[in-house]
Amino acid sequence: MSSIALVGNPNTGKTSLFNTLTSSYEYVGNWAGVTVEKKVGSLKNGAGKLIDLPGIYSLHPLSRDEGVAAQYLIDESPEALVNIVDASQLERNLLLTLQLLEYGKPTVLGLNMIDVAKARGIYVNPEILQKHLGITVLPLVARTGKGSGQVLSILEKTSSIPAVTFKLHYGELVEQAIAAIQHELQQTADLPNHRWVALQLLEQNPVVLELLSKRINISRLLEICDTCQTELQNKKLALTLPQWIRSTRKEYIHSICLEAVDTTAQKPHNLTEKLDSILTHRFLGLPLFLVFMYAMFKTTFDWVGGPLSDIVDGWISGPISDSANSLLQTIGASGFTHALIVDGIIGGVGGVVVFVPQIFILFLMISFLEDSGYMARVCLLMDSTMERMGLNGKAFIPFIIGFGCNVPAIMAARSIEQPKERMLTTLLLPLMSCSARLPVYLLFAAVFFPAQQATAVMSMYVLGVIFALILCKLFSKHLFKNESSVFIIELPPYRMPQLKTLGRSTWEKGKGFLRKAGTIILAGSVIIWLMSYAGPTGFNVDMDNSFLAKFGGLIAPLLHPLGFGTWQAGSTLVPGFLAKEVVVSTMNIIYHTPDTAGLESQISQVFTPLSSISFMAFILLYIPCLATVGVIKKETASWKWTFFSMGYSLVLAYMVSFIIFQGGSLLGWS
Template identity: 55%
Template sequence: MMQIALLGNPNIGKTSLFNQLTGSYEYVGNWSGVTVEEKVGLLKNKKAYLVDLPGTYSLTPLSRDERVVTEFLLKNEFSSIVNIVDASQLQRNLHLTIELLEFEKPLMMGLNMIDVAQSHGLEIDEQMLADKLGVNVQPIIARTGKGCTRLMDKIIGQENKMGKSFQLYYGEGIEKGITILEELLDGKEVQLPSKRWLAIQFFAGNETVKTYLQKLTDSQTLEELFTSVEKETIKQAGHSVQDTIYEKRDEFIVALLRDVVSVIKDVPQTFTEKVDRFATNKYLGMPIFLVLLYLMFMITFNWIGTPLSDRFDAFLSGPFTGWLEGMLKHLGTSEFLYKLIIEGIVPGVGGVLVFVPQIFILFFFISVLEDSGYMARISLVMDRIMQSIGLNGKAFIPMVIGFGCNVPGIMSARTIEQPKERLITILLTPLMSCSARLPVYALFAGVFFKGNEALVVLSLYTLGVVLALVLAKLFSKTILKSEESLFVVELPPYRVPHIKTLAKSTWDKGKGFVKKAGTFIFGGTVVIWVLSVVGFGGFHVAMDDSLLASVGSFIAPIFAPLGFGTWQAAVALVTGFLAKESIVATMNIVYHTASAAYLQGMVANAYTALSAYSFLVFILLYIPCLATVATIKKETGSTKWTIFSMVYPFVIAYVISFTIYQVGKLIGLN
């Protein structure tokens, strides 16, 4: 079955179109870098596979995710291209279109956001655009699905309708160089439709293409040819080869748009422009962001989330546990299996699942911020701060994604062009408070900070961000000195989120939490419970004499200066390395609790408000979970930096928790 490549600039609805055409659901966000590797889906008509490639402004790759696009074009077999463009930003988007047309594969254009263009007073002659470029053009609104079915119907068989080749004249010097390079490639095994495209990409500075060509011809010959063309072009045009290629394309695009785009009315200031006067304001942007976070946490932990979690907990620890006990007795279950289920699995898994309402509410509001277009503004607001510490606003995007889960946050750092900035971002993203920590926050904040849960949780999120910024400054000035980089971000118009999209996005984020509770946490609770009933004296020993208690007691003195030197806390922190959700599951087992309310009572006896906050800070900052560590190893390809990513957070967590607890005691807090 044939494959069709889906390409376009970042943040123009490419992934939304992929979802509409395939019926699958991929993560959609209003910033560049959401798609960091190709995703494949079967078209709804079952006639072809659609490959969703990372968004890129150009085929000349700067970042790792952009390199994926060029490598796909060079190495993969596919029949045609669907190029999605933003109808309201054609001049910028058509630069990529020209590069794709020069590749000489059949191409179809999805003219997206046609409604936004019309709201800006723009009228596009779609047929003239199609005729001048020699492609099929289909107006669409990817978010709502309008026009997407017609686009899909036109995709299949389009190669039979597109015999017209596209060719721009780049000037005498460059054209001469293109001809020479094409002649050098004659007789070589080039599995591409256009040798001219290879030559243009080489002169445009595409390093991936250059590496490809070096396998086909002599490297020195290529360097001498480039130097010769560069000198000739500067002499003729007064610019470098790359700048001249860009200018020739831009001249063509400007002339094209004069013919195909008309301004039909003067448009007053848009809603987006009015809101952005405040949302992206130099002084108001950050306070607005913090207020929105506070309201989000109030709804999650105070107004709606906690009451729902309490009711769910009452059901699990009451009617559900009673029904399960009765069923197990009726089936004649052995004492060992009965206790494993009732004292191990139900408290462990159930103790995590009771926080599902809070998790899903939080993810719902994060999805609202994403789908409305506000998330891109956060990175713009943060850019001013990030620049002062040696990074740029793009580095904050993985951190924001890390609020949901650190793993995709680290993976999205592929969008950062500068290698050292990318490494710094990868190392710091685990400091962002992921959703797996929320059950612990909810448990302790509900016990010791009743009525101020949202404020306490906000303080933890803020601490993670502030610490990441401080360390970014330190790393960029010492162990990872980086070059200055330019920050470019697409600011989409504000939109009213679609309920269907919100539901899909919320479920996509939250299902991982539920799945982990039913698999990883399930297995972990079995192991933890067994260790809690097995000791040096055999089976069914008292909890304090168990292997679990022995391990915890050996480690516990390390944490005594931090205010939580009990073996139960030590064991919970160890299992927290496997998955942060396991902390609550472990506590339910070691405290012999069957309900969140009972666990809260046990926690209230084991901690003070001061030691509880110290414990929460330590959980926020200490060693990343196993999945995050594995992702760091994969993304950096370095054992050294992976070990560093585990060691430095533990040291910092220890120092800060120690300071909080000891200073708190000195000033009389408890």
């Protein structure tokens, strides 16, 4: 089966086209760095595999995700390439195109976003591009699927795609060096196009250097590169060898664009620029962002999400529980089975499922902000603040993704160029309030802050970001060497998200929560119920004499200074390590309540407003869930940093909750 690589700059629509051509779904966002590892899918027509590579600006990688693309082209040999370019940013995008043409594989150029270009008054002539580059050029609108049928048709037989004949002359000195390197490589058969390898060597591509050093002695090749560099300097050219190669390409691209791109009708100030003058304003930008976030939380928890959750709660505590009771009585189920299903499974899992509407609405609104292009602006707004703390604005992208789930957020940190900043971001991401913590916030906010639920929940999200920035400054100063920071982020045009895209994005984010409800939360609920049902004296014991009470009692004394030193609270925290959602399902089982209103009544008798804030802060900050710990180990490749992330978060959670409760008590709060 043939393999075709999908390559292009970040945010040019590669993943949208990938989803259309393969009938699969990968996360799509209107910002750079959404794809951080290669995705593989089968073409609809069965002609082969399509590989969606992370977005790159050139084959010289600056970050780990860009390294994935460069490594793939060197280690593997796709039969063909599909290069996606943004028609509204053509001159910049073609820099990668020339490098791919020099790679030598049959290539198709997807001229995407022609609708965006047209709206800006930019018109690109595909025929002129095709004439200069010598490859097939297909106009596309990947978001809507326009032109994707042509791409699929031409990929049906990769052998029918014309061979690349493109060759750019780099001047006599560089051409001599290329010829010399090609001569040295002529005995090495398991490499891509030798001219392409020679150019990558002259550009000092670290991935190519590492690959070659493992296969052959590269001292002679490096000698040729050094000689060429010296001769350039002798000609008194104020350019390094990589700069000379890049400038040659840029001059050629500029000459193509002068002929192929008509900008005479280009509008001086488009909608994006007008909106940016307000939304990225130096003083208004961040306050506006906070207003948007508050409105998002208010909609999620008060205006729309709350009533929907009440409806779901009514179904679970009413028809579903009643039907289960009737069915179990009809079939003569034992008391143990009856209690397990109604109290353990329906009570435990149902106590978490009632929050599904609010979680999906939150994901819908976050997806809207992402796909509109606004979130990329937030990273720009946050850059100065984050730079003072030891990171740059690009790290805010994983932070925002972390509001959905910490696992993909940590993987998204691969797009950060500097190892120090990438490590810092990975270690701090568990402090972001993921959707798993949301049911806890919603439960306590509804009990103790019914009139300010949105404010209470939003404060937890803000608290996580604040502590992440404070610890970033601390870790940056004491744990990592100072390194120069590079902040490169592309600001995409604003656009109105499509309903289909929003729906799929929301579902992909939310289905993980539902999957947990049917697996981890279900299993956890059964185990917790069994521990509450059995004790040292046998089965069907009083809850206070159960194994669960004994287990929670061991932890309770440690939690007493935090304001929630009961065995019930202690019993919820340890299973919360598997998945934070299990905290609420455990409470449903412990307090044995028929619905959310009953649980809220029980909570109001055990906690106070002050101790509830302390408990929510502890849930926010203490040890990340098992899945997050696993991905931290994978991304850092270090048990030391994995255990460090678990240890510091537990200590931080204890300290913050201690200060909240004890400080509030001293001030006379309750």
